[in-house]
Amino acid sequence: MATTYEEILELFRETDRKFQEVAESQKETDRKFQDTERLLKEQSQETDKVIKALSKNLGEIGNRLGEFVEHLVMPTVVRLFQAQGLEVHEVHSDVTAKRDGQGIQVDLLVVNDGVLIAIECKSKMTTAYVDQHVERMNKLKRMLPAYRHHQAFGAVAALVMPNDVAEYAEEQGFYVLVQSGETLTLRNAPAFQAKAW
Numbered sequence: 247m248a249t250t251y252e253e254i255l256e257l258f259r260e261t262d263r264k265f266q267e268v269a270e271s272q273k274e275t276d277r278k279f280q281d282t283e284r285l286l287k288e289q290s291q292e293t294d295k296v297i298k299a300l301s302k303n304l305g306e307i308g309n310r311l312g313e314f315v316e317h318l319v320m321p322t323v324v325r326l327f328q329a330q331g332l333e334v335h336e337v338h339s340d341v342t343a344k345r346d347g348q349g350i351q352v353d354l355l356v357v358n359d360g361v362l363i364a365i366e367c368k369s370k371m372t373t374a375y376v377d378q379h380v381e382r383m384n385k386l387k388r389m390l391p392a393y394r395h396h397q398a399f400g401a402v403a404a405l406v407m408p409n410d411v412a413e414y415a416e417e418q419g420f421y422v423l424v425q426s427g428e429t430l431t432l433r434n435a436p437a438f439q440a441k442a443w
Contacts, residue, residue, distance in 0.1 A: 316367045322430045343389040371404035398443040
């Protein structure tokens with residue numbers, strides 16, 4: 247049976263209609279994909295905003311915890327260091343100094359006429375913080391020349407002080423102040439000799 251011209255033409259029309267339907271369906275799929283991509287991008291930007299805000303808030307909480315530790319340590323250091331035979335005349339918080347393009351920040355500075363102790367306060371002490379305090383101590387007298395004739399010592403204080411970190415801090419020559427109940431105590435052994443800078 248021979249196929250007529252009209253039948254062939256109808257097959258072409260049917261094929262063309264199916265191609266048109268497929269093309270329309272592909273356009274719809276592309277549009278949906280673009281909408282999904284746009285929504286994902288918007289959600290990603292919103293997530294980034296939330297993460298930035300959360301990071302900022304966590305940083306502020308960390309700073310507030312550090313301030314809390316400083317306020318916990320401040321009244322205690324007078325008693326602790328007087329028990330070590332050091333008469334305390336002054337306690338300064340948040341001491342900053344800048345000279346020759348360098349600077350330091352000391353959480354607490356305990357001072358008498360010939361001795362000073364620079365104390366680093368953290369909610370949780372790490373060896374990295376101890377190392378930073380060693381660097382701070384190495385430039386302390388240069389940054390604070392009014393104390394250049396003082397004997398300078400260092401101390402670290404924290405609410406959380408892992409044993410290995412406390413031992414490391416002692417090896418660096420620091421007094422180690424740790425939480426004990428509602429106050430702080432000096433962790434160093436009675437025979438401990440602090441390093442003088």
